[in-house]
Amino acid sequence: MRRTWITLILIGLFLLEGTVMPWLLPASWQSEALVAPRFVFVVILYVALYSSRPLALAYGLIFGLLHDFVYYGPMIGTYSFSMGLSAYLVGLAFHRGQIRLLSSLCYICIGNFLLECVLFGLYRLFELNSLTFRWALVHQILPGMLINLLFALAVYLPIRKLLEKMDAEAESRDESFG
Amino acid sequence: MFKLLGYKRLFILLIGLICFIALMGLTLGRWGVMVWPANFVKDTVSWAQGMLYKPAGYVSGFFQDLRDLRTVYEENRLLRQTLFKYAKDTARLNELEAENKRLKEALAFTERQKQANNYRYHIARVIAQSPDPFNATIVIDLGEKDGIRENMAVVTSEGLLGRTTSVAAFSANVQLLTAIHDTGTDSKAIAATVKGREDVSFGIIESYDRESGLLAMNKIPQTDPLQVGDVVITSNLGQVFPPGIEIGTVVSKESGDFGIDYKAMVRPFARFHHLQEVFVVEVPDER
Numbered sequence: 001m002r003r004t005w006i007t008l009i010l011i012g013l014f015l016l017e018g019t020v021m022p023w024l025l026p027a028s029w030q031s032e033a034l035v036a037p038r039f040v041f042v043v044i045l046y047v048a049l050y051s052s053r054p055l056a057l058a059y060g061l062i063f064g065l066l067h068d069f070v071y072y073g074p075m076i077g078t079y080s081f082s083m084g085l086s087a088y089l090v091g092l093a094f095h096r097g098q099i100r101l102l103s104s105l106c107y108i109c110i111g112n113f114l115l116e117c118v119l120f121g122l123y124r125l126f127e128l129n130s131l132t133f134r135w136a137l138v139h140q141i142l143p144g145m146l147i148n149l150l151f152a153l154a155v156y157l158p159i160r161k162l163l164e165k166m167d168a169e170a171e172s173r174d175e176s177f178g
Numbered sequence: 179m180f181k182l183l184g185y186k187r188l189f190i191l192l193i194g195l196i197c198f199i200a201l202m203g204l205t206l207g208r209w210g211v212m213v214w215p216a217n218f219v220k221d222t223v224s225w226a227q228g229m230l231y232k233p234a235g236y237v238s239g240f241f242q243d244l245r246d247l248r249t250v251y252e253e254n255r256l257l258r259q260t261l262f263k264y265a266k267d268t269a270r271l272n273e274l275e276a277e278n279k280r281l282k283e284a285l286a287f288t289e290r291q292k293q294a295n296n297y298r299y300h301i302a303r304v305i306a307q308s309p310d311p312f313n314a315t316i317v318i319d320l321g322e323k324d325g326i327r328e329n330m331a332v333v334t335s336e337g338l339l340g341r342t343t344s345v346a347a348f349s350a351n352v353q354l355l356t357a358i359h360d361t362g363t364d365s366k367a368i369a370a371t372v373k374g375r376e377d378v379s380f381g382i383i384e385s386y387d388r389e390s391g392l393l394a395m396n397k398i399p400q401t402d403p404l405q406v407g408d409v410v411i412t413s414n415l416g417q418v419f420p421p422g423i424e425i426g427t428v429v430s431k432e433s434g435d436f437g438i439d440y441k442a443m444v445r446p447f448a449r450f451h452h453l454q455e456v457f458v459v460e461v462p463d464e465r
């Protein structure tokens with residue numbers, strides 16, 4: 001049941017990313033600097049940190065694929081791959097019992113940075129971008145990370161509560177079955 | 179790394195890596211009409227996005243209007259002047275059009291030749307904009323069912339915006355001019371010329387420099403009288419974009435890479451963010 005909620009939240013955020021966010025962000029952040037809102041990915045990272053890693057991997061792959069289909073740019077599979085991989089690696093490296101607010105924000109930063117680097121690398125691999133990494137870092141990656149960090153801070157409490165309830169439900173179900 | 183992942187997981191990870199790289203390589207720059215599951219998902223999501231994008235634009239536009247209230251008087255004055263000029267131009271245009279028609283009749287143009295410059299402009303609403311900075315794509319609400327095909331030019335009232343790439347049944351993706359580059363196979367260079375000197379000037383717009391926001395127009399012959407301030411339009415020598423669409427103004431001209439030709443930087447007229455309505459250009463004569 002709670003899993004359905006998370007899925008619905010992710011779908012909602014996915015829709016917001018491409019429609020409302022371009023209007024909320026100032027014009028200069030979309031021409032001189034290119035700020036990428038990655039709200040879906042932030043929530044997936046929370047799933048990886050507080051809930052289960054395979055679930056985060058599945059969400060990353062599915063929502064990445066959705067992104068690839070809807071904004072079919074140069075090729076299909078970039079987002080599916082990079083979101084799945086980054087979410088899984090973050091879960092693998094940092095998933096522990098209790099994570100406090102500050103460290104979780106730090107991990108989300110790391111996850112975001114990882115995603116941006118994988119994307120940059122993929123587009124570079126297929127010769128689709130000729131930007132230097134330094135320029136991309138200053139104009140795209142760092143401003144984007146700041147916006148995503150603010151979003152992560154804003155949704156920290158509700159998402160964490162939801163995920164904890166979800167896990168508790170899953171555990172009680174396991175006990176009743178076992 | 180082996181200890182952290184385990185052999186089995188590492189194996190799966192590597193297989194996944196290979197599969198995804200293969201998938202990306204295979205789909206790179208090949209759009210056509212999408213397979214039906216992707217098509218269905220895209221149309222469904224696009225429909226939902228359409229419900230959100232327009233109201234968001236209106237709300238944002240309202241606040242923009244409040245901010246612009248001070249400049250309205252000045253703008254109004256300018257618009258009046260433009261309107262007067264427009265009325266004058268229209269009168270002249272009617273006259274020239276009649277003359278053009280008469281001359282075409284006299285020279286016995288075929289029906290196809292007469293229709294060649296009679297473009298149809300399909301108005302399309304933008305329903306989403308890719309949040310990915312490396313992927314300059316917008317989604318519009320017209321698709322295959324509305325007669326949209328791959329590689330149609332897309333313009334705004336300001337100038338050339340891009341071309342359609344992947345087309346689903348009720349929505350289509352538009353690759354913006356900012357995605358043009360000269361290394362990959364997913365973008366198409368634009369044959370361009372200068373307004374008023376269509377038979378003299380020629381160059382190819384091959385890349386967009388994101389750091390300065392300018393388009394690079396290469397391969398301009400040395401004899402070309404191109405100057406800073408000229409208006410660059412699409413040429414009839416290109417096979418993708420119909421001729422006569424305004425692209426931008428020349429801001430600088432310098433020696434090309436090998437010193438045997440010139441390279442000009444062009445500032446595009448169109449704005450690539452906060453888009454509401456765009457026009458898809460349909461050329462009646464399908465080449």
